Amino acid sequence: MSPARPPEGADSRSEGQARSAKGASLPQTVLRAREVTRRFGGLVAVDRVSIDLERGRLHAVIGTNGAGKSTLINVLSGELPASGGSVELRGQDITRWPQPRRARAGVGRSYQRSTVFPRFTVLENCRLAAQSRHQRPWSLWTAAATCAVSLPAGRDAAARAGLADVLHTPAAALSHGQRRQLEIAMCLATEPEVLLLDEPLAGMGAEETERMLALLSELKAGHAIALVEHDMDAVFRVADVITVMVNGAVLASGTPQAVRANHEVQAAYLGVEET
Amino acid sequence: MNARIVSVLVGVLALAVWPLVTGSFGIDFVAKTMIYAIFALSLELLVGTTGLVCFGQAAFFGLAGYAAVKLSPEGATAALLWLLPMAMGVAALYALFMGALSLRTKGVYFIMVTLAFAQMAYYVVHDTPLGGGTDGIYLYVKPVLAFGSITLIDLDKPLAMYYFVLGSLLAVFGFLALLLRSRFGRALAGIKANEARMRAAGFSTYPYKLAAFVLSGAIAGLSGFLFAVKDGFVNPELLSWHQSGAVLIMIILGGLGHLRGAVIGAFAYALLQEFFKSEAIFGAFAKHWLLGMGLAIIACVALLPRGLIGVTDRLKARRAPQPVQAT
16 A cells, blocks of 8 residues: 655665565554553643554544543654653554654654645645655755655655645645645655544535545555544544543543443533534 | 846856955955855854754854964964864864754754853853963964965965955855755755654654754854954954854845845845944944944844845835735
8 A cells, every 4th residue: 555665765664664564464553552641740641541553444532622632642653752651663662762763663643733834835845754764864966856756755645645736836825624635645755654643624624524534544544543533423434443532541442333332431522512 | 046046146256356346455345245154154054944043153153263273383384275174173063062952952042052152162262371362363374275386275365365265155155055955955944844843754853953053063164264364363252242143133134044145144234334334424423333233234124024135026026916825
């Protein structure tokens, strides 16, 4: 599913081979969090959360505002260090790895608020993200805009996210929905194995939501996906596993049917209309 | 794109023929201004490109100047090929030290920490026997580039100095232009636009920023070296925070985010300074040139938020209103 890796990407190559070697088998855990905890002073934002992300499965994380969903994403992606517990990527302990290293090893994330580079074009946004896979800062003679590796990779990622028609539009001039797509495209450009998506549907219209859901279903085959989302209809349509968080801790986890039937969840969350 | 290249070529040509149409004052003035343009370019790499507002750039300038004087053999000519890299190396080394520690901070803290490091260097040369105190030190014999008995460049001659400075300016400008379009340059632009996003994409941003910092220090060192050799004199004022502030004003005046802005800003600053210092125009008031200079800079920044380089865009926009689209 993932595009052919460039021969140049020396630092990520062994990891890439490991990926494709395992790729053929049935769903398997790619990212595993064990009793992950994150404290901010006295506040426990994430409280001993264990979660498995498997290739081919979309794992939705739902919960009320302040339940710790975004913090969980931040801890898994390495943006925030964990206060306790461990995170494993393909069986390797990455708990102490800083974010850039995790990203190069295949943990991609998108942001709740669009954090694209507004002045760059769509293509340059994606190309720059793709450049992270073969950075080569010392090669001063090659213009980045004609880089034979990151340019096709960036273009490919933009096309996969449905942005092929607006490659040369500055990101700031995109519609809200397109900017969310660009978030995903930039994430894909880094050729991640794990996608940590923080509310990709936020603020989207019905049509844009449909397009994004189709994209998520398509991406599911080749990636282990964690989806933090408020749109319950969407979550129950695309999720294979749902984890419900309340006050930083896991209240319930299981298939959509099981979660829907769970009385605790109904009492704590599903009965209440979300904004 | 074409207009940009044409403007650069016209500028280069004007600078190349300038010595033919002017006297020794004109040559000295423009040579000094070009040295400041190199200095401004070094800061542009940090502020305009990477988004790091360094308020200690004078440290690199001054330390390289002092290195040029201290490392010159007494009473003998120094080899340019040896002295120049040494002076730049001293500046780069201090930049490595300063950057390694200060880049752990952000925003206002970064500005203050870089200022503190520069002040530290200032007091070392000001208050220790190493730097010769307030009076500074003279460089009696200027370095030459010679092979055997053939002297190619003798920096003691004003004209040779002028063209050596011009060549250095072109080399720095060309190098930075190349760097900005390379992958390294794009990564720096990404760091300026959104560092968190760059880290999320897999860029370890700290080494990138440190590399930019050291490069900037080395280039500032080149300008400091040229300054010391041209004047044959260094004093602690080369490292003072006024210098750091002046070079910051130059790049803001010229327009951040453009290499040409740094060069234009350096010339605009020098011309404004000459203008307000001129007794022929202001008479006794010329003593208070800093006041007029300050007001002029405030007016420029207020009226031209994108610097002097933004003026042409403005004129263009006025002539033919373009559809609203982000730059």
